[in-house]
C-alpha cells in the first residue's frame with residue numbers, strides 16, 4: 001500500500017454538503033496520535049455548508065464545479081500535486097471521480113458511505129434499506145477504486161434499525177457512527 005507511517009500526511013478532504021465528517025476529521029487531525037493533517041478542502045459546491053470549517057480552522061479551500069469534468073479534474077489534480085497531498089478523504093462528496101483521477105492517486109483515496117457495503121451502493125441508501133425491511137444498516141470506510149463504492153473495505157460499523165425508523169432518523173444515527181469510524185479507519189490504514 002502507498003501509505004506509510006511518518007510525519008503527518010498532508011490530507012485533502014472533499015465535500016459537497018454539510019461537512020460534519022469534515023469537522024470530525026479536522027478534530028481528529030489535531031490529536032497527537034493522528035497520522036494526518038488537513039491542508040486542503042475541496043468542494044464541487046460553492047454553497048456547501050461545510051465550507052465554513054475552512055474559515056473556522058483556517059484551512060485552504062478550493063471550489064471545482066465539475067461543469068466540464070475533464071477540465072476541472074485536470075485543474076484539481078494539479079492543485080493536489082502542487083500542495084503535495086498524500087491522502088484524499090471523500091466525505092460526503094457527491095461527484096463521481098474519473099478513472100484517470102483515481103489512477104493519479106492510486107491507493108490513497110478513501111471514502112465513507114452510509115451503508116454496509118457491498119449492500120446499497122449509490123444514492124438514497126436509507127430509503128432503500130428501510131424499503132427492504134433490513135434489521136441492520138451502518139457505514140463503511142473503503143479505498144476508492146474505479147468502480148463506484150466497490151474498493152477494498154477498511155472498516156464498517158453496524159447499527160440496529162428500530163421499528164419506528166425513518167430515513168431521517170436512520171441517517172442521523174449512522175452519521176454519528178461515521179464521525180467515529182472515519183478516524184478509526186485512518187488509524188487502521190496507517191497500521192496504528
Ligand code: GAR
Nearest residue numbers: 017018019020021022092112113114
Ligand atoms: C454522509 O452520510 C456520507 O456517508 C454520505 O453523505 C453524508 C455527508 O454528510 N456520503 C455519501 O452518500 C457518498 N455516496 P456530511 O456532509 O455531514 O459529512
